[in-house]
Amino acid sequence: MEPRSNETKIQIQKERKLMKVKQISVFLENKTGRLAQVTRVLGEQNINIRALSIADTTDFGILRLIVNDPDSAYRTLKDAGFTVSTTDVIAVEVGDQPGGLARILEMLQGKSINIEYLYAFLQKTNNNALVVFRVEQIDDAIDALLKNNISILGGSQVYAL
Amino acid sequence: MYWQAEYETITRDNLEELQLQRLQQTLRRVYDNVPFYRKSFDEAGIQPGDIKSLDDLQKAPLTIKKDLRDNYPFGLFAVPRDQVVRVHASSGTTGKPTVVGYTKNDISNWSDLVARAITMAGGTNKDVVQVGFGYGLFTGGLGLHFGTERVGATAVPVSGGNTPRQLMLMQDFGTSIIACTPSYALYLAEEMHNAGIDPKDLKLRIGIFGAEPWSERMREQLESKLNINAFDIYGLSEVLGPGVSAECPEKKGLHIFEDHFIAEIVDPDTGKKLPYGQPGELVLTSLTKEALPIIRYNTRDITVLNAEPCSCGRTHVRMQRVTGRTDDMLIIRGVNVFPSQIESVLLEFGDTEPHYLLVVDRKGNLDDLEVWVELNEQFFSDKVRALEDLENNMRGRILSVLGISARIKFVEPRTIPRSEGKAKRVIDKREI
Numbered sequence: 001m002e003p004r005s006n007e008t009k010i011q012i013q014k015e016r017k018l019m020k021v022k023q024i025s026v027f028l029e030n031k032t033g034r035l036a037q038v039t040r041v042l043g044e045q046n047i048n049i050r051a052l053s054i055a056d057t058t059d060f061g062i063l064r065l066i067v068n069d070p071d072s073a074y075r076t077l078k079d080a081g082f083t084v085s086t087t088d089v090i091a092v093e094v095g096d097q098p099g100g101l102a103r104i105l106e107m108l109q110g111k112s113i114n115i116e117y118l119y120a121f122l123q124k125t126n127n128n129a130l131v132v133f134r135v136e137q138i139d140d141a142i143d144a145l146l147k148n149n150i151s152i153l154g155g156s157q158v159y160a161l
Numbered sequence: 162m163y164w165q166a167e168y169e170t171i172t173r174d175n176l177e178e179l180q181l182q183r184l185q186q187t188l189r190r191v192y193d194n195v196p197f198y199r200k201s202f203d204e205a206g207i208q209p210g211d212i213k214s215l216d217d218l219q220k221a222p223l224t225i226k227k228d229l230r231d232n233y234p235f236g237l238f239a240v241p242r243d244q245v246v247r248v249h250a251s252s253g254t255t256g257k258p259t260v261v262g263y264t265k266n267d268i269s270n271w272s273d274l275v276a277r278a279i280t281m282a283g284g285t286n287k288d289v290v291q292v293g294f295g296y297g298l299f300t301g302g303l304g305l306h307f308g309t310e311r312v313g314a315t316a317v318p319v320s321g322g323n324t325p326r327q328l329m330l331m332q333d334f335g336t337s338i339i340a341c342t343p344s345y346a347l348y349l350a351e352e353m354h355n356a357g358i359d360p361k362d363l364k365l366r367i368g369i370f371g372a373e374p375w376s377e378r379m380r381e382q383l384e385s386k387l388n389i390n391a392f393d394i395y396g397l398s399e400v401l402g403p404g405v406s407a408e409c410p411e412k413k414g415l416h417i418f419e420d421h422f423i424a425e426i427v428d429p430d431t432g433k434k435l436p437y438g439q440p441g442e443l444v445l446t447s448l449t450k451e452a453l454p455i456i457r458y459n460t461r462d463i464t465v466l467n468a469e470p471c472s473c474g475r476t477h478v479r480m481q482r483v484t485g486r487t488d489d490m491l492i493i494r495g496v497n498v499f500p501s502q503i504e505s506v507l508l509e510f511g512d513t514e515p516h517y518l519l520v521v522d523r524k525g526n527l528d529d530l531e532v533w534v535e536l537n538e539q540f541f542s543d544k545v546r547a548l549e550d551l552e553n554n555m556r557g558r559i560l561s562v563l564g565i566s567a568r569i570k571f572v573e574p575r576t577i578p579r580s581e582g583k584a585k586r587v588i589d590k591r592e593i
Binding site: 023025027028029034055057059060062064081082083084085087116134 | 536537538541542543544545548549552570571572573574575576
């Protein structure tokens, strides 16, 4: 590999940033009505949920959301008194046939990229399923996916779905 | 039966003479040897020689918990450390404990006072005493242990916990006296019942309980469930340990061993001495302690003093059983807990102190502590494992600093009520 110039490095970083999607995480106590409250609050601000997942333990849950306007969602939920954070995740297009996901997971494993969790979007694009990945080494994962010609949807594309 | 009849039934006149003599010696000793007391007396404009009567004692300033904390660890000792043969420690209001020390004479006097308490409860050298108070830095276990040995009874140093073993030893060793916290004793009684053991088949006949407040109702339960005669013992490490006062068979108050301590009641708001019969904070002055003599220590325990003659024949003043305190200290499973200790632990985990709430309950017979922590952004992580690790780490630190285990419950912001003035940090659901 040739040493990269600074300009090239900055360019690569810019590209990677475009490939990242902002996910909103919300802390929820295991009380009834919390999830309904979150979705109601977002709905009132005309924020659309594109994908969601809940990780729950006996004591609490973490709600993860991909929305069409993550900055607005963050502010709205914070104002409503929730504990919120944002995390960068990757939206990967997976061929909608058996083995489509396996191929991608094996490829990432081959590059020693640890997957924290993943979940699916509520809609497809073309003939592909759309899957959200959170990984430990996000930059390496983006590089590996692109190199293997796996299609990634960038942030702005996801928000516009 | 008296352990030390000449002191326990001493006439009031002789007692007061003895007290004044010992008080003046103690004041001299602390003034000369403890910089904190010299400074505190000088600032109050008094000299040891100014205390010419027992009544004059109220001129001296009160000593408070903070003074022990500020002089951690050995700053209040009145003897060189090589004369201190033991130290004990008790919960401080922050991370550091408060430390106390004892010379050989102190240990001997302490043993005699606990021996008095055991004798007052009906114990003799023929008894087998199962010491279920915690052994270690806490004064309970070793206090009762040395008192038992002094009486000449057989000490079984089990310490707390391991209930199946406690029950086994009770049966196999023929335990006749059980000494532990009253809530643990209730728990033992329940487990005994569950194990199908009839207390009447055991040799148990006396219970000596303390380290936490307990009611007459609890006494009735303990006496019937364990088939014993149950007695209260009181003390605090800052003044001695268990054995500052104890119940006699009349069970109408605990006799404070006035040949070793002067007891006063003060108004919690003004600090002024109150007459006997009025409730207030118990203030104690040691008369015979060598390593850590203490002058007018405010225990923050609320009680009433009663000087009426007692039919047991003891002439020492009685204090009503303690049911409340004027500070925010809690007693959980016999261990002193200050909400501010929890605060200092939580501060270890972030830059600002999160809102927290201590919820104390008694489920079954054991105290239970749950710490609610508002999970704000500084602690929040998208990863479940990170939150679980945080929970475990907080629990570990609380156990390490406080000596008791607590559950951590993360709650959403604004779950814990805010207040204008001092935050209400404790919800105590126990009904003693």
